[in-house]
Amino acid sequence: MSMLYKILSFKNLIVMFLIFFLGFCFSAVLDIKNSTIQQNTLSTSGFYDIFSNNFRLSILMIVSGFLSLGFLSSIIVFINGFYFGAFFSANIKYLNY
Secondary structure, eight states: OOHHHHHHHHHHHHHHHHHHHHHHHHHHHHTOOSOOOOGGGOOOOOHHHHHHHHHHHHHHHHHHHHHHTTHHHHHHHHHHHHHHHHHHHHHGGGOOO
């Protein structure tokens, strides 16, 4: 691999991490406290359900990345960070630190 390819790959990785972190911080700023998810309504998914969902999402990100020059993939990464931040801020009270 050439050095330029390594630098560009690392740059893209940093940009996607920053987009994810921006979504995470945005959901933390909104501070979603009134969660509609109840503990009794959660269901566990099997391996096949999780694997097929992740596979469909990865195909969607690859295709949308090619078609929109990375814009739709960036939106998906932002939404993923937003959901992760909302989950984290809703459950931070259960951490015993």
